[in-house]
Amino acid sequence: MELRGAATLFLAACISCLIFLWKRKQKQQTSKLPPGPTPLPLLGNVLQLSRTHLFKSLVTxxxxxxxxFTVYLGSRRVVVLCGHEAVKQALVDHGEVFGGRGRMPTLDRIFHGYGVIFANGERWKQLRQFSIMTLRNFGMGKRSLEERITEEAQCLVEEIRKTKGSPFDPSHPIGHAIASVLSAITFGQRFDYQDEKFAHIIDAIQDLFLELSTPWTQEKQNPQSEFHTKNLVLSAVHLFFGGTEMVSSTLRYGFLLLMKYTEIQGKVQEEIDHVIGKNRSPATEDRxxxxxxxxxxxxxxxxxxxIPLGIPHAVIQDTQFRGYTLPKGTDVFCLLGSALQDPQHFINPEDFDPRNFLDENGSFKKNNAFVAFSSGKRMCLGEGLARMELFLVFTSVLQHFTLKSPINPQEIDLTPKASGFWHVSPRYKLCAHPR
Structure with missing residues (x-):
């Protein structure tokens, strides 16, 4: 009897799988979805996707x-776009249709679709316009904001100087410097490097982004207005959290790369000495x-x-794209990392090589596949601020210090600490020797 019961259950499971696959095939033929690996009931394609190297498995x-192509994260259907051309076509050429914000379960539980980054529809339009205007009022692109960043960069230099060339983990001081700039913008004040409460905030930011590295995870008279406390507070949180970790993680990666490729560090310092010298602070006009x-x-x-996968998008209506039909509400992963590693636009894309942005005369050249800030209508609101922070902090540190690794440069591991929706930079120690 037990054997017969087990056989019945097995047969029922097989029939269920066949029905599921038949319905999926029928639906795919009807809606003309992009091709993709066959999903399993309930599980989707999770067994074909690496939990620790999601980006690489999607590229594969x-x-x-x-x-x-199409994949299923459980029962959630996701269309994935690889390479610069596909990403550009969606985000730029069809930016309005692909302008919806896709689901991110971990963040959805926190923000519930509020705040400028995760909002959709009219809410997103109002908050984006408000955010752009507010950032400009706070000094985006103005001398006052540059002075604030320069002051914080010098505070970081003095904090690093206290290490006296001994090995230290740069995560906290770098994170503190960037967070202090954003704190001054959003809250009107900066915090001391020894402030324990602020240090806990920075740790929380880094922990949150580590968790997110896995995908399993005024106008009261206007009833249509989205300017209420929850939206405004969460938009400030988005700016603060996202801006802090994105820039600080890039700087942490940058200093690690320069310790590994010491000849590149030397060339940067030669240019700093030639253009800026040692007696004044860097300025954006030096760039x-x-x-x-x-x-x-x-x-x-x-x-x-x-952000190799980018923040998920969604199509806001039934959409024809490259011969396929994407039903309204379909989540879309525009793999920004695949554009940044597109071999048709970058030489040896898996290697670190500044020549990707230099012409034959040594002048800087733009590259259309550079989408580190995303592209189209949903591109990063704080791009101008981030570019200013990266240049001023990066050059300020290298103006005053030569960065050396406590281990052999050839042994430096550049592998991210975690690799999912976000690449979290590896933890390491560096020695900053005064120049």
Missing amino acids: LGEKYGPV SQMPYTHAVIHEIQRFSNI
Whole structure:
């Protein structure tokens, strides 16, 4: 009897699988979804996707199924776009249709669709316009904001100087410097490097991004207004958390790369000495005269590939795309990392090479596949601020210190600490020797 019961259950499971696969095939033929690996009931394609190297496993599937394909994360259908051309076509050429924000279960439980990054529809339009206006009012692109960043960069230099060349983990001081700039913008004040409460906030930010590295995870008279406390507070939180970790993680990766590639560090310092010298602080106007440093910073952003999957998008209506039909509400992963590593646009894309942003004369050259800040209507609101922070902090530190690793440079491991939706930079120690 027990054997007969087990056989019945097995037969029922097989029939259920066949029905599921038949319905999926029928639906796919009707809706003309992009191709993709066959999903399992309930599990979808999770067994074909690496939990620790999600980006790489998606790129591998792209090599098999093409630049546009479908995967299932459990029962959740996701269309994946690989390579610069597919990503550009969606985010730029069809930016309005692909302008919805896709689901991120961990963050959805926290923000519930509020705040500028995770909002959709009219809410997102109002909050984005408000955020852009507010950032400009707070000094985006103005001298006052540059002075604030320069002051914080010098505070970071003095904090590093206290190490006296001894090995230290740069995560906290770098994170504190970037967070202090954003704190001054959003809250009107900075915090001392020894402030324990602020240190806990920085740790919490880093822990949250580590968790998110896995995908399993005023106008009261206007009833249509989205300017209420929850939206405004969470938009400030988005700016603070996202801006802090994105820039600080890029800088951490950058300093690690320069310890490994010491000749590149030397060339950057030569350019700093020639253009800025040692007696004044760097200024954003120096950037145009420093093509090599400018290229190195871009290459750090490209190589570190902080958001390889991008933040999920969603199509806001039934959409025809490259011969396929994407039903309204379909989540879309635009793999920014695949654009940043597109071999048609970058030489030896898996290597760290500033020549990707230099022409034959040594002048800085733009690269259309550089989408570190995403692209289109949903591109990073704080791009201007981030670029300013990266240049001023990066050059300030290298103006005053030579960065050396406590271990042999050849032994430095550049592998991310975690690799899912975000690449979390590895933890390491460096020695900052005064120049």
